[in-house]
Amino acid sequence: MTAATHDLLNNLNPQQLAAVTAGTGPVLVLAGPGSGKTGVLTRRVAFLIREMGLRPSGLVAVTFTNKAAAEMRHRIENYLGERQRGLQIGTFHATCARILRIEHEFTPYRQDYVIYDTDDQVAAVTQALGDLSIDTKKFPPRRILHAISSAKNELRQPKDYVPEDYFGEIVSRVYPRYQQILLSSNAMDFDDLLVQMVLALQNSDVLREKYQMKFEYVLVDEFQDTNTAQYQLVKLFGLPQNNIFVVGDEDQSIYAFRGADYRNVLRFRQDYPNAQVILLEQNYRSTQIILDVARAVIDKNTNRTPKALFTTREGGDAITVHEAYDDEYEARYVIEEIETLRRKKMTYNQIAIMYRTNAQSRALEDALVRANIPYTLVGGVGFYKRREIKDLLAYLRVINNPDDRISFDRIINTPKRGIGEKSLQEFHNYAAKLNLTMLGLLDKLAGIEKVALPARTVKLFAEFADKLRDWRQQATTGTLVSLFDTLTTEIGYNLYLLSISASPEEMREREENVAQLRGLLARADDDDIALSDFLADTALMSDVDEVVTDADKVTLLTLHAAKGLEYPVVFITGVENGFLPHFRSQEELEGEEEERRLMYVGVTRAKERLFLTYAFKRTSWGGSEIREKSKFLYDVPLELIADVPAGLKHDSQSTSYRQQTTWDSGGGLNRLKQDLSRIRSLPTTETPTEPADKAPVRAPNSAIRSKILPFPGSAKTQYQAGQRVRHPMFGEGAVIHSEMDGNDEKVTVQFTDRRYGQKTLLAHLANMTLL
DNA sequence: ACGCGCATTGTTTTT
DNA sequence: CAATGCGCGT
Numbered sequence: 001m002t003a004a005t006h007d008l009l010n011n012l013n014p015q016q017l018a019a020v021t022a023g024t025g026p027v028l029v030l031a032g033p034g035s036g037k038t039g040v041l042t043r044r045v046a047f048l049i050r051e052m053g054l055r056p057s058g059l060v061a062v063t064f065t066n067k068a069a070a071e072m073r074h075r076i077e078n079y080l081g082e083r084q085r086g087l088q089i090g091t092f093h094a095t096c097a098r099i100l101r102i103e104h105e106f107t108p109y110r111q112d113y114v115i116y117d118t119d120d121q122v123a124a125v126t127q128a129l130g131d132l133s134i135d136t137k138k139f140p141p142r143r144i145l146h147a148i149s150s151a152k153n154e155l156r157q158p159k160d161y162v163p164e165d166y167f168g169e170i171v172s173r174v175y176p177r178y179q180q181i182l183l184s185s186n187a188m189d190f191d192d193l194l195v196q197m198v199l200a201l202q203n204s205d206v207l208r209e210k211y212q213m214k215f216e217y218v219l220v221d222e223f224q225d226t227n228t229a230q231y232q233l234v235k236l237f238g239l240p241q242n243n244i245f246v247v248g249d250e251d252q253s254i255y256a257f258r259g260a261d262y263r264n265v266l267r268f269r270q271d272y273p274n275a276q277v278i279l280l281e282q283n284y285r286s287t288q289i290i291l292d293v294a295r296a297v298i299d300k301n302t303n304r305t306p307k308a309l310f311t312t313r314e315g316g317d318a319i320t321v322h323e324a325y326d327d328e329y330e331a332r333y334v335i336e337e338i339e340t341l342r343r344k345k346m347t348y349n350q351i352a353i354m355y356r357t358n359a360q361s362r363a364l365e366d367a368l369v370r371a372n373i374p375y376t377l378v379g380g381v382g383f384y385k386r387r388e389i390k391d392l393l394a395y396l397r398v399i400n401n402p403d404d405r406i407s408f409d410r411i412i413n414t415p416k417r418g419i420g421e422k423s424l425q426e427f428h429n430y431a432a433k434l435n436l437t438m439l440g441l442l443d444k445l446a447g448i449e450k451v452a453l454p455a456r457t458v459k460l461f462a463e464f465a466d467k468l469r470d471w472r473q474q475a476t477t478g479t480l481v482s483l484f485d486t487l488t489t490e491i492g493y494n495l496y497l498l499s500i501s502a503s504p505e506e507m508r509e510r511e512e513n514v515a516q517l518r519g520l521l522a523r524a525d526d527d528d529i530a531l532s533d534f535l536a537d538t539a540l541m542s543d544v545d546e547v548v549t550d551a552d553k554v555t556l557l558t559l560h561a562a563k564g565l566e567y568p569v570v571f572i573t574g575v576e577n578g579f580l581p582h583f584r585s586q587e588e589l590e591g592e593e594e595e596r597r598l599m600y601v602g603v604t605r606a607k608e609r610l611f612l613t614y615a616f617k618r619t620s621w622g623g624s625e626i627r628e629k630s631k632f633l634y635d636v637p638l639e640l641i642a643d644v645p646a647g648l649k650h651d652s653q654s655t656s657y658r659q660q661t662t663w664d665s666g667g668g669l670n671r672l673k674q675d676l677s678r679i680r681s682l683p684t685t686e687t688p689t690e691p692a693d694k695a696p697v698r699a700p701n702s703a704i705r706s707k708i709l710p711f712p713g714s715a716k717t718q719y720q721a722g723q724r725v726r727h728p729m730f731g732e733g734a735v736i737h738s739e740m741d742g743n744d745e746k747v748t749v750q751f752t753d754r755r756y757g758q759k760t761l762l763a764h765l766a767n768m769t770l771l
Numbered sequence: 772a773c774g775c776g777c778a779t780t781g782t783t784t785t786t
Numbered sequence: 787c788a789a790t791g792c793g794c795g796t
Contacts, residue, residue, distance in 0.1 A: 094786090257784060258786075357782085419772090422772080539786095560784045584783060584784095
C-alpha cells in the first residue's frame, strides 16, 4: 500500500470528517454500531500527530481491551510509520499499571507490586473473613468482594464506606482488613489500579501537573462503559485544557455489573457544556434488515437518546429465527446452516456463534467437533485460569515479590512438602508477632529458639527458604526461561502434575500448557521484559485479546466478548427468557434494559446474515428444563423474519408471553421427524441419535428431576393482576401480571415511581406487601 | 498431614 | 453436572 491510500481524510462522511479534524476542547462522538468509530479514533490520533504536530507521547488513548488497543496501534502505524513511537495506547488498567509502576512513590506500594486477579481477591477476602471470624457460609466471599469492588469503582475508601444494611456492616468490617492484606502483600487488585491512580493524582500537585502537562490530549473509546473512577481519571488527565475526545454509544453499554454507567455520557455533556457533540449515524456494516431488527430490540429502552441509524445497504436477507427441540438440536441446526453457507463459498472465519453464558458453548463445541468444523473459542476457562499455570505463576510472583501472601500460601505446599495448614498458620502468626515479613521470617526461622513448630517443620521451611533465595538470585542474573527451568526441575513439577492428572490426556494437556507458558517467558526474554512487567502483562491479559481472525475457523464467543467485532454471519443461540434476558438481571435495577443492549450488540455484529435460535427444552444440571423463547423476540417485526416459527406467530397476536411451541402437540413429533431426517443427511462422522431416545412428548416421570417446570401460568399464584403492592426499594405499584416459573412466582409490576417503571420480580425475593 | 469419598451447592457478563 | 467443602480414617 502506498502512503496515498492512507490519506487521513479520504472517504470520510461529513460527520466523521468533523470528528477527525475537530479543534481543541472537549468532543463527544456518539457513534452507532458500524459507524466507523475505530477508524475515526485512529485517524484522529494520526491527524493530531501528523497534521497538528503533536508529540506522540503527548497524548493518551484508552480502550477497553488489549485487543482494541493493539488494533488501534496497528492502524495508526499505517498512517504514521515510525512516527508513532512513544504513543500511549492501552486499556485503562494497563495504562494505570504502567504509570503506577513508574510513580510508585506516590502510592503506598512498592515498584514491584503485583496485580491480583479475581481468584486471588477471593482468597484475600476469605483470609480477611477468617481473621475477623466471620462465617463464609453466611457471607460468601464473592458477594463481599462484589460490594468492595463496587465501592472502589465509586472511589469510596474503606473509611468512607457507609453501610446501608446488615450485609453492609459486614462489608464495612471486611473492606479495611482486605485492603490491609493487599497492601502488606504489596498487591493491587484490578480496581486499585484505577483508584490508586486517581488518589495519587488528587493527592500530589507535582504528579498531577506532570501528567496534565504530558498528556495534552486524552482520547477514550467505549466511553459508555466507564465507571466513576475511570471518569474521574479522564477528567484529571484532561485538565486544564480539557482536550478530551470521547467516543461512545449508550446503547452498547453492557458492563454495569462492574460499575460502568452509560450516564457518564450525559454527565460529560453537563461537565463540559461547551463540548462539541458529533453524531455518527451512518452504518457501514449491516444490511437495513439487520439494523431494523436491532432497532426494534433497542427501541423499548427508556433512557436513551434516539438515534437515526441508517445504512446504504438497503434490503438484505431476512433474518432467520429457529426453534430447536433442545440444545443438542440447536447445535446441529447451527452446523447444518454453516455447512449450507460453506457450500455458498462462505468461509468459516466469516461466521460467529454467540451466546449469553460461557457454559452454553459446550453443546456447540461438541457438535462442531463431531462435524469436523474448526473453531476457536474465545474466553471460557482461559489459559491463565488453569491450575498448572496459576501454580507456576504464583512461584514467579513470590520470587518477584516475596510479600505476596496469597501466592505464597498457594505454593508453600504445592507440590506437597509436608507443610500443612496448621504449620502455615503458625508461621504467619510468628511473622505478625515478630513484625517480620514472610521473607524475613523464612531467613530467621531456623535461628529462633522458642518456636511452637516441630523441628522437622522448621527444617522444611528452611529448605524452602534456601531454594527461594537461590531462585531470587537467579531472577536477577539469568533469563526468565532458565529460571523457569530451574524452578520446575527443583520442585519436581512434572511429577506433581502426573499425580494430579486423572488421565494421560489430561497430563498431556497440562504439559502443553506448561510448555506454552515457557514459550511466553522465552518471548519475554527476547523482548527484554523484566519479571515484574511480565507478571503485570499476564495479569491484565484477557481472553478476548487472543481472538485470531486469519485462521479459517468459526468463532465461538459470548455476547460481551463480541463487542467491537463484526462478522458476515452471526448466530445468536439460546435466545430464551432466562438467558436473554438473563434471570439474574431481574434483580438488578434496569437489568432488563442492559440485557436488551446486549442483544442489540449481538445483532449489530452481523453484516449480512443473522440467525436467532432458541430451544424448547435444555439440559442443565443433569435434568432437563422446559424453556420459553425470549420476550425480546416478540419485538422483532414478523416481516423481517424469513421463516417465522409457528409459536412466535401465534404469540405475537396475544399480549401475554404464554409458552407456545410446536413441541407440545402432535405437530411437534412431525417436526422432530423432519428435523431428524434433515440432520441424518448431514455429513457427520457419528451416527445420529435414535429418535426413540429423543421422544419429545413425554410425561414428566421420576427420572426427570423436580427441576422440570410447569407451564407458566398453569399454577396458582400469590399475586393477581390489578392488585396494589409495596416494594421496599421501588415503592408502590400495580401488579400487571403474575405467573409461576417453576417454584418461583414471577410478578410484573408497574411502579408509580417513573424511575423504576415496569419490573418483573421474583415474589419470594422481592419481599413485597399487598396493599 | 494427607487423601479419599460423600454431600452439598451454586448457576452471568470481565479488566 | 461440575466444583468445592467437609469429615473421617490412615
